[in-house]
Amino acid sequence: MKICMLSRVLPAHAVGGMQDHVLSLSLQLSRYGHDVTVITTRHPDGKGCEEIEGVFIHYLATTKPVNFSRSWRRESVRAFAQFYGQKGFDLVHCQGSGGTYFLRCLEHRRWGLPAVISLHGLASDEIMTAWRLMRSSKSLLSKVLAVAKMLHQVYEHIAFTLPAAQNADAIIATSDQQRIAIQRICRVPEEKVYTVYNGIDVSRYSPEAYHIRDKLGLMNEDVLILVVARLIEEKGVQFAIRSFPLILERVARCRLLIVGDGNFRSPLEKMAQQIGLSSHILFVGTVPEAELPSYYASADVFVNSTIRANGYDLTIVQAMACGKPVVVSNIGSVPTLIADGKDGLLVPPGDIVALAERVKRVLSDPGLAKMLGRNARKKVVERFSLEAMAKGTLRVYERVLQRRKS
Numbered sequence: 001m002k003i004c005m006l007s008r009v010l011p012a013h014a015v016g017g018m019q020d021h022v023l024s025l026s027l028q029l030s031r032y033g034h035d036v037t038v039i040t041t042r043h044p045d046g047k048g049c050e051e052i053e054g055v056f057i058h059y060l061a062t063t064k065p066v067n068f069s070r071s072w073r074r075e076s077v078r079a080f081a082q083f084y085g086q087k088g089f090d091l092v093h094c095q096g097s098g099g100t101y102f103l104r105c106l107e108h109r110r111w112g113l114p115a116v117i118s119l120h121g122l123a124s125d126e127i128m129t130a131w132r133l134m135r136s137s138k139s140l141l142s143k144v145l146a147v148a149k150m151l152h153q154v155y156e157h158i159a160f161t162l163p164a165a166q167n168a169d170a171i172i173a174t175s176d177q178q179r180i181a182i183q184r185i186c187r188v189p190e191e192k193v194y195t196v197y198n199g200i201d202v203s204r205y206s207p208e209a210y211h212i213r214d215k216l217g218l219m220n221e222d223v224l225i226l227v228v229a230r231l232i233e234e235k236g237v238q239f240a241i242r243s244f245p246l247i248l249e250r251v252a253r254c255r256l257l258i259v260g261d262g263n264f265r266s267p268l269e270k271m272a273q274q275i276g277l278s279s280h281i282l283f284v285g286t287v288p289e290a291e292l293p294s295y296y297a298s299a300d301v302f303v304n305s306t307i308r309a310n311g312y313d314l315t316i317v318q319a320m321a322c323g324k325p326v327v328v329s330n331i332g333s334v335p336t337l338i339a340d341g342k343d344g345l346l347v348p349p350g351d352i353v354a355l356a357e358r359v360k361r362v363l364s365d366p367g368l369a370k371m372l373g374r375n376a377r378k379k380v381v382e383r384f385s386l387e388a389m390a391k392g393t394l395r396v397y398e399r400v401l402q403r404r405k406s
Contacts, residue, residue, distance in 0.1 A: 001397065002087055003029060005038040006076055006102060007095035010057065012043055013066050015260070015286055016230060017314040018120060021198050022095050023052070028199075028390035030054040037087060039079050040098070041065045041072055058083070068156075073101035084111055091397055094164070096120050097156070103164035114400040117164055118172040118196075121310035122185055123157035125332060126150075128309040129234050136307070136350060137233075162186055169400040172196050172393065174311045175333030194396045197336070199389030200317050202381050207323035207373075209293035216257065216282070216298060223254045223363055226299035226324075228292065228315040229306070231262030236329065238264075239305040239352050241271050241281065246356035251363050254280065259295055261286045296322035301362050301369070304328045307349045312337045317384050320344065320376035325369045327358045337384070343375035 007022040026036045036055045043059035050057050060079055063071045080092070080102065092108055094100065094117040102108070108115035127150045134146035165171055165186035171193045173179035179195045182188065218224060225247070229235040237258060244256050258268070258281065265283065272281040287295065296302065302319035309332040316337060319326050328334055330346035338344035345362065347354040362369050382388075 001091065002035045002089045003037070003397070004080060004083065004087075004089045004092045005036060005095060006040075006080070006092065006099040007038060008041050008068055008072055008098040009066050010038065010040050011289070012047075012057075012059075013041065015289075017198070017311075018096065020289070020314060021120075023055075024199070024201070024386055025389060025393060026055045027053050028386045029393070032390060032394070034394075035087070037083055037089070039076055039083065041067065068097045072098075077102055077105065077107055080107065081111075089113060091116065091401065093118070093393075093397075094168070097160065100160035100164035103167045104160055106167055108169075109167075114169040114404050115167075116170045116172060116396055116400060117168040118174065119161070119165065119178065119182055119186075120174055121332075122178070122181055123153040123161060124181065124185055125308075125310040126153040129307060132307045132309075132349065133234055142233075157185075168192075169403065170194060170396050172396055174198050175336035177333045177336060178311060194392075194399075196389060196392035196396065197384050198311070198314060198317070199384050199386045200314060200321060200380070202321050202385045205293050205296065205318045205321035205380075207297070207377060209297035209322055211297040212294045213298045216255075218255065218298070219253075221253055223251050224299045224301075225254065225256045225359060226259070226295060226302050226319070227256070227304070228259045228295065228302075228319075229304065229313070231258075231260050231265040231268060233264050234306070234308040235262075235264075236305040236307045236349065237268055238271060239307075239350055239355060240303050241268060241275070241277075243305075243352040243356040243359070244277060244281065245275055246353065247359050247363075248277070248280070250360045254363075256281045257295070257299070258283050259285075259287055259292075292318060293322060296324055299324055301359055302326045303355070303359065305347075305349075305355055306331065308332070316344075317380055320373075321380040321384075323373040323377040325362045325372035326376065327355065327362065337379075338376075342372075343379050344372060 009019045011019045030036050038057045041063045042065045060075045063075050092115045130146040130149040134143045173195050272278050302324045306329050311333045326344040329349040331349045340346040345358045
């Protein structure tokens with residue numbers, strides 16, 4: 001099968017779950033013998049194209065990297081026409097907003113191709129996130145920006161996502177919650193929406209990963225709480241920091257390790273200083289993806305205190321695959337991933353007391369921590385692997401291709 005993937009972002013552009021998903025899926029489809037071409041925005045270093053393990057990637061030089069800009073909308077359509085003439089695709093797969101303009105304009109119908117779109121989040125998710133930020137922020141500027149974001153999301157939904165969903169031959173939802181929301185908000189029939197969970201490499205992310213506690217300066221008796229996230233306000237790392245003094249009341253030899261970077265890093269570092277715990281909170285910045293399993297392996301518990309109401313963060317899946325107990329905000333699509341008390345613990349978003357209590361519960365009960373980690377690993381291997389994701393995606397492709405023939 002010859003597949004064209006439209007995505008405005010890849011790992012070459014920035015660190016993040018969306019970009020990892022697109023490349024991982026493309027690589028896995030290629031391993032199964034399919035011809036995959038990815039069209040994306042300009043490479044930060046100006047690279048025009050590259051091949052990664054059989055996946056052909058084309059960076060559009062006249063577009064803005066990452067952005068869903070006018071240049072991307074125009075050039076992605078032009079590039080698709082060019083590469084279709086060369087390759088003769090069987091199907092086009094649009095990743096989120098990267099293909100909403102393409103579908104809104106019915107470009108796939110022009111070429112007589114079936115089109116699939118993966119919706120990793122909806123405007124309603126983004127609006128709810130902006131609302132939470134507006135309520136929790138003390139800055140007038142932050143409140144104004146949150147309102148502007150809500151209005152922008154309404155426009156994006158009406159102008160692009162809604163017509164794209166209605167014009168696509170199939171929609172892939174990445175969680176049970178998203179599937180229901182897509183049907184309701186995009187006003188599409190139930191039989192048009194399929195659920196395929198995002199997957200990770202469970203052979204790399206595993207309990208056997210090499211730990212780096214010595215490198216981090218930890219003693220055997222030290223307890224490590226790990227956060228891996230982009231350091232932006234909506235990822236909620238501030239709540240992990242604010243809950244940390246409550247955790248230290250019970251677990252004295254404890255460290256909070258924060259992996260990631262972003263424009264909210266400076267306020268987070270100031271927050272750590274203000275509560276007098278800079279020596280206990282370590283910011284290590286962004287680390288290469290290849291090294292992430294070692295950080296998970298070194299942790300005693302993983303925390304994700306996001307207030308972003310979208311799909312589940314792949315960092316949660318990675319930590320679970322490494323057999324770690326996870327304490328995570330009960331928000332968005334997270335309940336698809338975690339059954340509270342069975343393979344992880346859920347807390348209300350932004351509730352630092354509940355967050356601290358649940359972390360302390362895990363750290364004070366080795367039996368519970370072991371059970372949560374074991375069940376978490378089992379669930380990810382069975383339902384959130386690269387193989388399960390690729391096979392589920394191929395089943396969707398086959399359905400739309402068969403429907404076109406009939």
